[in-house]
Amino acid sequence: MSSLLEVENLEINLLTQNGTVKAVRGVSLSLEPKDTLAIVGESGSGKSMMVKGIMKLLPKTGRVAGQVTFDGKDITNLNDRQMRKLNGSEISMIFQDPMTSLNPTMTIGKQIIEILSEHKKMSSQQMRERALELLGLVGISFPEKRFSQYPHQLSGGMRQRVVIAIALACNPKVLVADEPTTALDVTIQAQILDLMKSLQSRVNTSIILITHNLGVVASIANKVAVMYGGKIVESGLVDEIFYHAQHPYTLGLIASIPKVHETASELKTIPGTPPDLIDPPKGCPFAPRCEKARKVCQQYQPEYTQISSTHRSACWLQHPLVKKQAENTSEKESRDE
Amino acid sequence: MSEVLLKVKNLKKYFQVGNKQTLKAVDNVSFQIYKGETLGLVGESGCGKSTLGRTIMRLYHPTDGEILYDGKKISGPLSNEESKECCGKMQMIFQDPYASLDQRMKVVDIVAEGLDSQETPLSREEREKTVIQLMEMVGLQKEHIGRFPHEFSGGQRQRIGIARALAIHPEFVVADEPISALDVSIQAQVVNLLKKLQNELGLTYLFIAHDISMVKYISNRIGVMYLGSLVELTASETMFDKPMHPYTQALLSAIPLPDPKAERNRSGVVLEGTVPNPVNIPNGCKFCSRCKYAMDICKQSSPVFREVEKDHWVACYRYDGETE
Amino acid sequence: MQNIELTEDLMAPAEMDEGDREKISRPTRSAFQDGWIRLKQNRGSVIALVILLVLVALAFLGQVLTKNNYYDTNYSAILQAPNAEHWFGTDKFGRDQWARVWYGTRVSLLIAFVAATLDLVVGVTYGSISALLGGKVDSVMQRIIEVLIGIPNLIIVILLMMVMPAGIGTLIIAMSISGWVNMARLVRAEILKLKDQEFILAARILGTSNKRIILKHLIPNTIGVIVINTMFTIPSAIFTEAFLSFIGIGLQEPKASLGVLINSGFQVINSQLYLLLIPAVIIVLIMVCFSILGDGLRDAFDPRMRV
Numbered sequence: 001m002s003s004l005l006e007v008e009n010l011e012i013n014l015l016t017q018n019g020t021v022k023a024v025r026g027v028s029l030s031l032e033p034k035d036t037l038a039i040v041g042e043s044g045s046g047k048s049m050m051v052k053g054i055m056k057l058l059p060k061t062g063r064v065a066g067q068v069t070f071d072g073k074d075i076t077n078l079n080d081r082q083m084r085k086l087n088g089s090e091i092s093m094i095f096q097d098p099m100t101s102l103n104p105t106m107t108i109g110k111q112i113i114e115i116l117s118e119h120k121k122m123s124s125q126q127m128r129e130r131a132l133e134l135l136g137l138v139g140i141s142f143p144e145k146r147f148s149q150y151p152h153q154l155s156g157g158m159r160q161r162v163v164i165a166i167a168l169a170c171n172p173k174v175l176v177a178d179e180p181t182t183a184l185d186v187t188i189q190a191q192i193l194d195l196m197k198s199l200q201s202r203v204n205t206s207i208i209l210i211t212h213n214l215g216v217v218a219s220i221a222n223k224v225a226v227m228y229g230g231k232i233v234e235s236g237l238v239d240e241i242f243y244h245a246q247h248p249y250t251l252g253l254i255a256s257i258p259k260v261h262e263t264a265s266e267l268k269t270i271p272g273t274p275p276d277l278i279d280p281p282k283g284c285p286f287a288p289r290c291e292k293a294r295k296v297c298q299q300y301q302p303e304y305t306q307i308s309s310t311h312r313s314a315c316w317l318q319h320p321l322v323k324k325q326a327e328n329t330s331e332k333e334s335r336d337e
Numbered sequence: 338m339s340e341v342l343l344k345v346k347n348l349k350k351y352f353q354v355g356n357k358q359t360l361k362a363v364d365n366v367s368f369q370i371y372k373g374e375t376l377g378l379v380g381e382s383g384c385g386k387s388t389l390g391r392t393i394m395r396l397y398h399p400t401d402g403e404i405l406y407d408g409k410k411i412s413g414p415l416s417n418e419e420s421k422e423c424c425g426k427m428q429m430i431f432q433d434p435y436a437s438l439d440q441r442m443k444v445v446d447i448v449a450e451g452l453d454s455q456e457t458p459l460s461r462e463e464r465e466k467t468v469i470q471l472m473e474m475v476g477l478q479k480e481h482i483g484r485f486p487h488e489f490s491g492g493q494r495q496r497i498g499i500a501r502a503l504a505i506h507p508e509f510v511v512a513d514e515p516i517s518a519l520d521v522s523i524q525a526q527v528v529n530l531l532k533k534l535q536n537e538l539g540l541t542y543l544f545i546a547h548d549i550s551m552v553k554y555i556s557n558r559i560g561v562m563y564l565g566s567l568v569e570l571t572a573s574e575t576m577f578d579k580p581m582h583p584y585t586q587a588l589l590s591a592i593p594l595p596d597p598k599a600e601r602n603r604s605g606v607v608l609e610g611t612v613p614n615p616v617n618i619p620n621g622c623k624f625c626s627r628c629k630y631a632m633d634i635c636k637q638s639s640p641v642f643r644e645v646e647k648d649h650w651v652a653c654y655r656y657d658g659e660t661e
Numbered sequence: 662m663q664n665i666e667l668t669e670d671l672m673a674p675a676e677m678d679e680g681d682r683e684k685i686s687r688p689t690r691s692a693f694q695d696g697w698i699r700l701k702q703n704r705g706s707v708i709a710l711v712i713l714l715v716l717v718a719l720a721f722l723g724q725v726l727t728k729n730n731y732y733d734t735n736y737s738a739i740l741q742a743p744n745a746e747h748w749f750g751t752d753k754f755g756r757d758q759w760a761r762v763w764y765g766t767r768v769s770l771l772i773a774f775v776a777a778t779l780d781l782v783v784g785v786t787y788g789s790i791s792a793l794l795g796g797k798v799d800s801v802m803q804r805i806i807e808v809l810i811g812i813p814n815l816i817i818v819i820l821l822m823m824v825m826p827a828g829i830g831t832l833i834i835a836m837s838i839s840g841w842v843n844m845a846r847l848v849r850a851e852i853l854k855l856k857d858q859e860f861i862l863a864a865r866i867l868g869t870s871n872k873r874i875i876l877k878h879l880i881p882n883t884i885g886v887i888v889i890n891t892m893f894t895i896p897s898a899i900f901t902e903a904f905l906s907f908i909g910i911g912l913q914e915p916k917a918s919l920g921v922l923i924n925s926g927f928q929v930i931n932s933q934l935y936l937l938l939i940p941a942v943i944i945v946l947i948m949v950c951f952s953i954l955g956d957g958l959r960d961a962f963d964p965r966m967r968v
Contacts, residue, residue, distance in 0.1 A: 017698050018687050042520035043491065155611040185381035185547065187608040190591035212520055215593030219600040238597045256525040257595045258550040260577065267554050269525040273490045273683055287675070288684070296671035316672075325672045394866055424868040437859035441692055441881040451867035477683060484689045493683065501863065 003030040003069075004206055005054075005174055010066035012046070012053045019278040023049040025230040026066075031174065036200060036207040038217040038238075040253070041227035044274050047210050050227070051176055055093060056083045071173060089119035092167040096179040098159035102151040108135070108162050109147035112169055119170045134165040137202070139195050157188035161195065168203060176208045181216055193219050214257050218242060223310075226250050229275050229285025231301075236311030246305075246313040249286045284316065292317060342509060342541050343370040343393070348402035348412075350385075350392050358616050362388040364565035365402070367642070368650075370509075375535065375542040377556030377573070379549045379588070383615055385565040386545045387432075390511045393543065394429050395420070406509070428507035432514035434494035438486040444497055445482040448472065451505040471500040475530060492523035496530065503534065511543045516551060528555050550592050553577060558648075561585045564615055564623040567642055571649040581651045583628045584608075622654070630655055692962070696885075699961040706957025709950035716947060720770055723763025731756060731764040732915045740933055749939050752925060756915070762939055765917035769944070772832055772918070773898040777891050779837040784844025785887060789879065791845070792852035793871075799849075806846065809839050818901075822910045832911060836901055840894065847890055851883045885962040892955030896948040903944055919944045 012024035024046045031037050041047040053064045056078070068076050075086065087093070095101045103111060112131040116122060122130065128147075135143035138161040151159055160180065167175055180196075181189040197220055200207070209221055217224055218238065225235040226249065234247040245251050255268035272289035275281055281288055287297040297316050305318035316322055350363040362385040370376045380386045392399050395411065404412040411423050428451075431437035438447055448468045452459055459467065469479040475496040486494055495515060502510060512531065516524040532555055534540060546552045552559055553573050560570040561584065569582040580586045587608035594600055610627045622628070625635040634654055642652040690698070700706055724730065729747065735755035743750045749758035791802040818835040825831040855861060855878070864874050899919070905911035906920025907927075914921065919940045926937030 017695070017702065042522065157611050185612075186549075186591045187381065187587060188611060190593070190607060191609075193593060213593070214521070214595040215600075218595050218597040219593040219603065242595065242597050253522055254595060256522045258525075258548075258554055260550045260553075260589065260592050260594065267525040267528055269529055270522040271526070273493055273523075274520075276685065276687055278687055293675040294672050295675045298675050299671065319672075322672045391862075396862055396865065421868055424866065427866070429863065429866050431859040431863060433859055437863055439860045439864075439878055439882070442877070443691075446877075450864060450869060454867060454869045454873065481683075481685070484685065485691055487692075488685055488687055488689060498863070501867070505867065 004033050004035075004071060005031040005208075006067075006069040007050075007054060008067040008069075010050060010053060010064070010068065012049050012058065012065075013063045014049070014059070015061040015063070016278075021277050022230055022280055023062075023277055024053060025280070027227075027230075027232050029225055029232065029235065031206050031208060033173075033206055034200075034204070035223055036209060036221045037223045037225065038209045038211060038221035039225050039227060040211060040214065040217055042212055042274055044277065045227040046230040046277070047227045048178055051093075051178060051208065051210055055087060055091065055176065056080065085119075088115055088172075089170040090172055091174045091176065092170070092172040094160075094163050094167050094175065094177040094180045097183050098156055098163050099151075099183075101163050102159060104151050107148050107150055108154070111162075112166055115166055115169045130169070131165075134169055135162070137168070137199070138162070138165045139191075140165070155188075156184055157191055160184060160188075160192055164192075164195070164199075168199070168205065171203070172205055174208065175205045176210070178210045179212070180209070182211070182213070189216070196220050214242075214254060226253070229280055230277055231285060231314065233286065233315070234311075234313040236308070236313075240308065240311040244307075244311070246307055246311075246318060247286075247315045248290045248292055248317070250313075284314070294322060296322075339371045339373060341369045342372045342407060343543075344403075344405040345369065345389075345393065346403040346405070348389070348392065348404065349400045350388055350397055351400045354616060360616050361385075361565045361618065362615070363392060363399075366562075366565075366567050367402075368560060368567060368570055370541060370543060373535075373539060373541055374557040375544050375555050377549075377552035377559040378543060378545045378562060379547065379552055379559060380562035381547060381588075381612060383564075383612060384562040385615075386547075386562050387513055389562070390429070390513045390543060390545050394427060394511055395423070425505055426508045428502035428505070428510050430495075430498050430502050430510060430512040430515045432517055434491045434498065434518055435486075437498050438494055440486055442485075443482070444468075444472075444484055444486065444489075447486065447497060448482070448500045448504055450501060455505070467504070468500075471504055472497075474503070474534070475500045476526075490523075491519050492526055495519060495523075495527055499527075499530065499534070503538070506538075507540070509541045509543070511545070513545050514547065515544075517547060524551055531555060549576075549588055561588065564612065564618060566623060566639075566652065567650070568624065568653070569649075569651050570642075575649060581645065581649065581656060582624075582653050583630055583655075584624050587627075622652075696958075696962040700957055703957045703960065705953050706961075709953040709957070712946060713950045713954065716766065716943065716950075717770065720763050720767040723766075724760050727757060727759055729757030729760045731760040731917055733757075740929070742933070743935060750933070750935055752936060753929065758936065758939070761917045761922060762943065765919045765922045765940060766943055766947075768829065768912070768916070768918040769899050769902055769920070770947075772829060772836075772902045773895045775833050776836045776840060776898040777894045779833065780841040780844050780894050781887060781891055783837070784841035785848050785883075787841065788845035788848030789852055789875070789883075792849040792856065793875070793879075803849075806842050809842050812839070814839050818905065819910060822905070827911070827913050829912065832902055832905065835905075836898055840898070844887070844890055844894070847886055848883055851886050852879055855879055855882055885958075889955055889959045889962070892951055892958055896951040899944065899947055 008028050010024055010027045014021040014023050027050055039047045052058050054068050109131050112134060113127045116127045116130060132143045135146055140146050140161055181192050211217060221238050224238050224241040225232045228249050234250045252270040270289055275285055283299050284297045284302050287293045294316055302314045302316045304312045304314050306312045346367050348363055348366045352360040352362055354360050378386045391397050393404055399412050403410055445468050448471055449464050452464060468482055477496055516527050544555055556573050559573050559576045560567050563584050569585045580589055590607045608627060613626055621637055622635040622639050625631040640652045640654045642650055645651045645656040738751050739753055739755040741747055741751040747757050749762055751758055791799045817839055821835040822831060861878055864878060902911060902918060903920030906918050907924045912918045912921050922940035930937050
């Protein structure tokens with residue numbers, strides 16, 4: 001099966017006065033049609049930068065290397081104009097803050113029509129109908145009334161629905177959602193997640209979801225890539241990541257989420273602070289915080305180990321030599337006892 | 338039951354907005370905090386939980402009602418000495434790890450701010466020694482004290498804020514959404530740190546947050562606020578095992594679980610609609626516009642916040658009559 | 662595959678350095694150092710700064726370099742073109758234009774700096790009092806500002822020049838009388854914004870006195886705005902001075918300022934263009950350079966630019 005979006009060896013460097021921030025360091029991933037791929041990571045892990053690099057939304061100081069293929073076409077070297085044509089129609093994006101991603105001086109309807117008129121040839125009547133249809137699709141009651149309202153007349157959750165409607169206006173093949181529910185309250189987040197779930201079955205769009213909330217991932221993603229220190233440290237199907245995680249960082253991340261329906265007194269944490277990507281660790285980026293770190297982890301960056309056909313993890317602990325040694329020690333311990 | 342440290346009685350804080358409209362940010366809230374416990378305060382944005390915290394810290398003057406600390410009234414005007422005394426006992430940790438530290442100051446000066454305004458200033462060496470002690474207490478190193486806040490990560494900054502608050506040995510700390518702006522693994526770090534400090538220093542916390550699942554790990558009791566009022570207040574376990582108010586129930590079931598199998602079986606939306614505009618709320622129960630159990634009486638008058646079961650306070654008509 | 666030799670030894674558990682977990686690898690720099698580094702990267706600002714320094718140096722040293730002074734007339738050498746004796750030529754009274762130009766530059770700069778300093782002192786004080794006291798005091802103070810803004814600046818200046826003797830002092834007073842308004846508004850807005858920031862609340866809760874809050878928090882955090890605004894007041898003061906002198910109500914001969922020089926050069930624009938051109942170029946250089954530098958400073962010290 002050919003992938004819809006294929007990213008190979010993407011590297012993004014940001015030039016700052018303190019030095020070069022190596023925001024993304026050799027990331028490869030692929031997105032199949034109908035996939036919902038969640039990219040999970042803490043702030044500063046490079047997850048937003050990666051997507052911005054793909055969408056060509058980086059600040060001027062950003063330098064991108066690597067290859068991005070979309071729908072069989074190499075889009076690595078498209079110029080701004082060509083990319084803008086693609087953005088919005090074939091790939092579209094939802095941002096974190098629904099307050100700032102809508103134009104406060106335009107009615108909701110106009111904003112949807114604007115994007116339609118830019119990318120599609122339609123009569124104004126058709127565009128109006130399509131806009132109303134979209135508003136209905138994202139679960140906005142009284143689309144006719146909302147059509148002529150301004151963003152400030154809507155609540156945060158409603159606005160995020162409108163943002164989604166605009167993103168879906170041209171039937172994009174890929175929808176990139178950058179922390180779409182982070183700015184919302186839990187009850188509203190639940191509504192938006194519910195909407196996105198129902199859209200998955202109704203709209204033929206692949207989703208790339210960027211988030212740090214593993215609950216959100218579990219509820220709508222089918223594939224997960226965990227990023228740390230500018231690299232993907234583990235990726236796989238959602239069940240593989242949540243139930244059979246191999247990388248210590250993924251395990252730590254899952255363990256540090258509060259469990260609503262369990263009683264536990266102490267929360268597990270990952271000690272320390274994420275690395276500064278101006279001067280990333282020489283070996284595995286997670287080594288300084290990893291409880292199981294070996295000497296090799298501090299020296300060399302780990303390769304991916306394929307755990308199943310869909311699941312891989314970049315950790316030295318998966319290396320046969322380490323495994324062998326671990327067995328030896330455990331044998332020795334059991335003998336000592 | 339241990340002794341009451343802080344008592345809030347019928348506290349109201351109204352703001353005037355525009356043309357004679359009133360925003361009832363805190364509307365008739367009463368509760369008490371016992372010595373050594375952590376009271377978690379949860380609610381969605383705009384429910385008045387931060388205003389409540391700031392009013393307790395005397396940053397706002399209450400419109401009505403009383404706040405008693407250790408039996409003494411601290412709301413309303415105080416003499417200079419009284420307010421100094423009260424400042425020394427109460428401290429606050431802030432939400433935004435970026436805005437809560439002055440960008441122009443070195444960490445050592447930030448942490449020592451409370452020490453500097455004390456009557457007998459410390460010598461340079463003593464001051465530095467105290468700061469280093471505080472930094473180590475919150476898991477930072479002494480090499481860090483000469484740096485500027487923008488060089489730290491969010492979690493580290495939050496710990497600097499904690500060190501600053503602890504510098505003057507408070508008894509009671511209001512933590513105003515201290516973890517909301519942090520990543521999950523860092524949130525857990527900060528929560529565990531606060532718990533550790535509580536054990537070591539015997540602190541009492543009012544822990545304000547919008548994420549009820551994290552609050553559970555630090556709180557002995559949890560209060561849920563909706564549109565300026567407390568709707569439920571009880572022990573943490575009870576809150577999760579047997580939530581009574583329909584809003585609490587909705588809040589708990591809205592949290593997405595980090596468990597894909599459970600999520601696949603999730604059934605639909607739990608709470609429709611959004612929080613109404615807090616200006617000019619109609620009479621009756623504030624939640625009734627979104628409540629699936631709403632009855633006629635809910636629209637007419639607001640339910641009283643009362644102890645429905647032992648140590649379980651709820652403001653909802655559904656539980657009226659159960660105890661009477 | 663990486664070409665590394667994996668030995669059993671490498672697989673041993675690593676020794677952990679606890680400190681590494683909280684490591685900060687970037688160098689430590691204050692906001693000021695940060696801004697200075699950024700300013701140095703901005704080529705336009707650096708050039709502007711250099712030109713300004715050269716101009717200021719010449720304004721003070723220009724007269725030393727020649728034996729002529731700015732007021733001695735010499736009727737045997739009037740309206741000379743630039744030559745070895747008179748580097749910028751002479752005017753219609755035979756005065757040395759080189760000496761006059763740098764003297765004029767010095768006067769213009771002096772007027773501008775003093776006026777800008779007065780603006781700064783009055784504006785910062787007024788603005789911070791207004792913001793900190795708030796309430797009724799604030800609204801009365803703001804109404805006063807609005808009234809001052811309502812009266813056209815030029816009318817105040819011209820009226821004042823009529824009742825007071827013409828001179829540098831009068832010019833400075835005339836310009837400062839309404840010049841501080843902008844600074845006051847900016848400082849007030851900045852402090853109002855800072856007042857509700859969490860770090861100020863934290864200071865209040867820690868029992869920090871108002872005086873300390875102002876000195877340690879509010880002023881250091883508004884200094885950027887103040888400096889940048891001053892960078893823009895200086896060229897506008899130079900321009901106002903030149904304008905007033907040009908229309909004849911500023912300084913009087915034989916005193917010189919850039920405006921006076923441009924005025925007298927303008928009278929002989931057809932025959933002796935250099936008399937107009939040189940002071941005009943200098944005034945343009947000063948104004949453009951200050952504006953570029955001001956822009957550069959704003960970009961360099963804008964907290965949003967921090968990475």
